[in-house]
Structure formats: C-alpha cells, structure tokens
Amino acid sequence: MLAKPQNRISQKALTVWRISGVIRSVIGWIITGVILLLLNVFDVPFWISTILITLGVIFPIYHIFISPLFRWKSWRYEVREVEVELEEGIFIKRRTLIPMVRVQHVDTVQGPLLRKYRLSSVLVHTAATGHEIPALEEDEAEKLRKYISKLARVAEEDV
Numbered sequence: 001m002l003a004k005p006q007n008r009i010s011q012k013a014l015t016v017w018r019i020s021g022v023i024r025s026v027i028g029w030i031i032t033g034v035i036l037l038l039l040n041v042f043d044v045p046f047w048i049s050t051i052l053i054t055l056g057v058i059f060p061i062y063h064i065f066i067s068p069l070f071r072w073k074s075w076r077y078e079v080r081e082v083e084v085e086l087e088e089g090i091f092i093k094r095r096t097l098i099p100m101v102r103v104q105h106v107d108t109v110q111g112p113l114l115r116k117y118r119l120s121s122v123l124v125h126t127a128a129t130g131h132e133i134p135a136l137e138e139d140e141a142e143k144l145r146k147y148i149s150k151l152a153r154v155a156e157e158d159v
Contacts (some may be wrong), residue, residue, distance in 0.1 A: 005078035005085045012117045013075075013135030014068050019113055020061035032056045036097060050121075077133050082155065084124055086131060100155035102126040103153060106145045110138075 002026040032052050039049055067090070076087040107123040109132075114120060120141035121134040136144065 002085065002097075003078075005076035005079050005087050007079075008077045009077075009133065009135045010073065010119055010137050010140075011072070012119055012137075014072050016113045016117055016119060016135060017068035017071060018064050021060065021065075021068065025062055026059035028059060029056055075134070079151070081145065081151060084131070084148060086133065096131060098124055098126060098131055100148075100151050102128075103148060103152035103155075106148045106152070108141045108145050122148070 032055075036049055036052060039052075069089045071088075073092070074088055074090055078085045082100050084100070084103070086094075086096040086098070088094055104125050105129060106125070108120045109123055110120045114135065118138050119135045120138045122136060122141050122144050124131045124133070133141075133144070
C-alpha cells in the first residue's frame with residue numbers, strides 16, 4: 001500500500017477560506033434579512049423566523065471557524081514520478097491517484113483573495129476531469145506545475 005501523502009497546502013489557506021466564509025455569511029445574512037422582512041409582512045409564524053435566525057448564527061460559525069481548520073488539516077498531496085496523489089475530506093476521506101500518463105495539462109489559478117495572499121491553486125487536467133490542489137504558495141505552485149508537466153511528458157514518451 002502506498003504511503004499517505006505528506007505535503008500540506010499553505011497555512012495561509014486558513015485566512016483565505018475564513019475571509020470567503022465571512023463573504024458568504026454576509027450574503028446569507030442579507031438574504032435572511034429580506035426573508036425575515038417578507039415573513040413579517042405576510043404574518044408567518046414566529047418559529048420559522050427563529051429557525052432562520054438560528055441558522056444565521058450557526059452557519060457563519062461553521063464556515064468561518066470550523067470548516068477552514070478541518071479542511072486545512074485534511075488536505076494532503078504527493079507528486080511521484082508515475083502519479084499525483086491527493087487526499088482530502090473532513091467527514092468522508094477521499095484519496096485520488098492521477099496517473100502521469102493520463103495528465104493532459106496543468107494550470108495554476110489565482111482569484112483575487114489568493115492573489116492578495118500570494119497563493120495559487122494547481123489544476124491537473126485529465127481527459128475525464130480536473131483535480132485541484134488548492135492554496136499553495138505562488139512559487140511552490142509554479143514549480144509544482146512545471147514538475148508535473150515535465151513528468152507527464154516523460155510518462156507520455158514511455159508509453
């Protein structure tokens with residue numbers, strides 16, 4: 001059996017994911033506020049409003065404090081000569097092996113938050129799907145992209 005992947009993503013991912021959680025929470029609060037206003041106008045029972053308010057408190061706590069930490073702790077990756085292995089998942093662990101002979105191309109991606117924290121995600125594309133290694137340091141992501149691309153070319157020549 002293969003050893004578990006050892007490489008972690010950047011610890012700055014916690015900050016990026018927490019900021020994303022705050023943004024999602026603010027949007028959720030705005031939507032919840034509009035719904036509460038409509039419920040009040042249409043005289044809907046108070047217990048429905050209570051449920052919405054409770055969810056409006058619980059979900060942000062989960063998305064800002066709990067989920068980012070567990071996601072970061074669970075994410076691992078390993079690049080070997082013949083494959084890329086990814087491991088992720090909080091409740092359901094998923095280990096994915098991507099054979100180098102199946103890799104078609106490799107991208108790095110940065111959104112505004114990742115760019116602000118000098119992070120980048122690596123996308124490994126096969127014919128069937130794409131796989132993401134999120135939130136790596138920019139220079140590490142670029143080196144990894146080039147390394148996987150080089151190994152994929154060598155694997156293709158060996159076939």
